[in-house]
Structures are given as structure tokens and as C-alpha cells.
Amino acid sequence: MPLLTIRGQLGSGAPEIGRRVADRLGVDYVDQEIIAEVATRLHLREEEVIEKEMPPSNLLGRISEALDRGVAYGMVYLEGAYLPVWEIPLDDTRYIQALESVVRELARSHSLVIQGRGSQFILRENPEAFHVQAVASLEVRLKRIMQDRKLSQDFARQEIARFDNSTRRFVKRYFQAEVEDPIYYHLVVNTERLRLEAAASIIIDALAIKDGTSSGQPKTG
Numbered sequence: 001m002p003l004l005t006i007r008g009q010l011g012s013g014a015p016e017i018g019r020r021v022a023d024r025l026g027v028d029y030v031d032q033e034i035i036a037e038v039a040t041r042l043h044l045r046e047e048e049v050i051e052k053e054m055p056p057s058n059l060l061g062r063i064s065e066a067l068d069r070g071v072a073y074g075m076v077y078l079e080g081a082y083l084p085v086w087e088i089p090l091d092d093t094r095y096i097q098a099l100e101s102v103v104r105e106l107a108r109s110h111s112l113v114i115q116g117r118g119s120q121f122i123l124r125e126n127p128e129a130f131h132v133q134a135v136a137s138l139e140v141r142l143k144r145i146m147q148d149r150k151l152s153q154d155f156a157r158q159e160i161a162r163f164d165n166s167t168r169r170f171v172k173r174y175f176q177a178e179v180e181d182p183i184y185y186h187l188v189v190n191t192e193r194l195r196l197e198a199a200a201s202i203i204i205d206a207l208a209i210k211d212g213t214s215s216g217q218p219k220t221g
Contacts, residue, residue: 002021002025002027002111002112002113002130002207002211003107003111003112003114003123003126003128003129003130004018004021004112004113004114004129004130004131004132004203004207005113005114005115005116005119005120005123005129005130005131005132006018006021006113006114006115006116006131006132006133006134006203007115007116007119007120007132007133007134007167007179008133008134008135008191009134009135009136009141009160009163009164009180010141010145010159010160010163010164011136011140011141011142011144011145011160012134012135012136012141012191013134013136013144013191013196013199014115014116014132014133014134015031015115016196017132017134017189017191017196017199017200017203018031018113018115019113020196020197020200021113021200021203021204022112022113024200024204025111025113025204025207027110027111027112027113028110028111028112028113029112029113029115030106030112030113030114030115031114031115031116031117032046034099034102034103034106034114034117035049035050035117037102038095038098038099038102041098041101041102042094042095042098049095052092052095052170053117053166053167053170054162054163054166054170092173092174096174099117099118099122100122103117103118103119103122103123104122104123107123107126107128107129116167118170118171118174118175120133120184120185121171121174121175121177121184124184130186130187130206130207130210131184131185131186131187132185132186132187132188132189132203133180133182133184133185133187133188133189134188134189134190134191134199135180135188135189135190135191135192136190136191136192137192138160140191140192141160142156142157142160145159145160167179168180186206186210187202187203187206189202189203
């Protein structure tokens with residue numbers, strides 16, 4: 001049964017493709033559920049875990065969130081000194097250990113499609129995993145985001161830049177890699193050239209070919 005990771009630039013259609021593949025194969029599609037489980041294990045709010053992937057977009061945003069957290073806890077604190085353990089700001093080590101644990105446990109327990117969350121790097125040594133990246137031109141992605149989120153072109157461009165830049169920083173920080181480097185993927189699908197349904201079909205066919213190579217033929221990837 002398949003174990004697929006898929007990620008893509010904002011507006012590339014990666015989540016939609018992932019859901020199509022999961023539906024057609026009859027397996028689970030996992031995205032926000034990973035965040036929820038990491039937050040549960042660390043006794044944190046989901047928002048605090050999401051900040052590790054998508055930090056506030058500017059300095060004022062970070063200051064505002066820090067102040068909000070202090071007000072919410074009803075106290076002033078320095079480096080978490082006056083907070084219970086479960087309310088201390090999340091450090092990198094605790095976060096990445098929990099994230100890797102959740103993704104690896106999912107990979108052992110299920111045939112599934114995992115959306116992003118660094119899963120392609122966490123499972124890079126897993127021989128059963130198949131890693132896909134979705135791409136499209138900025139022009140195409142802008143049109144999709146403007147339509148899907150009802151945004152002006154300027155705001156859509158800002159959203160794309162924020163998402164893509166945050167993803168690059170996230171992967172560079174935690175996995176010391178370039179997220180868009182094709183060397184980390186079995187397959188890159190260009191959704192400017194392919195309809196989403198066609199991309200899903202190609203992925204399913206590629207998964208079948210990969211699974212077929214395990215019986216008497218040498219593996220190629």
C-alpha cells in the first residue's frame with residue numbers, strides 16, 4: 001500500500017492533488033492532523049506549533065504575539081521562568097523531536113498521503129515512501145490564489161511570498177536542505193501543464209510502477 005508525501009508552492013495545487021490521490025487509493029490524507037498531534041504531545045496550542053512553520057510575517061507581528069501570550073497567561077515573564085512547563089515557549093529541539101516522532105509513527109501504522117510538514121525529509125530513508133513536489137509558474141499561482149481566497153493581486157502576491165519564504169526557512173532550519181531542490185523527490189509535477197486530476201493519475205501510476213519494481217526487478221528510486 002502507498003506511502004506518499006506531497007508538497008508544493010502556494011497555489012501549485014499540492015493539497016488538492018494529495019486529496020485526489022488519497023481518495024482514489026482509499027487511504028488517509030494527513031495534513032493539519034499532524035499539527036494537532038504534535039500540539040497534544042507537547043501540551044501546547046496548535047497555533048504555537050504552527051508558528052514553527054509559519055512565523056508571524058514581521059517584527060510587529062512577533063512582538064504582538066509575545067504580548068498577547070503574556071496577557072493570556074495573566075503575568076509578565078522572562079524566558080518562561082514563571083510559567084508551567086507546558087506553557088514555556090516551544091524550543092526547536094522539542095518541536096522537531098515531536099514532529100519526527102509523529103510522522104514516523106504515522107508512516108509505520110498506515111498507508112497514507114502526507115501533506116508537507118517536512119515529511120519528505122523525515123522519511124527520506126524510508127524505502128516505502130514516495131515523494132512528490134507540485135510546481136507552477138507565479139502567474140498561474142497568483143490567479144489561483146486570487147480566485148480561491150478572493151484577494152487582490154497585490155495581496156495574493158504577498159501571501160505567496162510569505163508562504164514560500166516561510167517554507168524555505170523552515171526546511172533550511174530544521175533539515176538543512178533546499179525545499180525545492182528536485183533531488184529530494186521521486187516526481188515533480190507541473191500543474192501549469194497538467195490538470196490536477198491528470199497529475200493525480202500520473203502519481204498513482206508512478207506509485208504502481210515503484211511498487212512493481214520490488215518483485216524481481218531492481219529498484220530505481
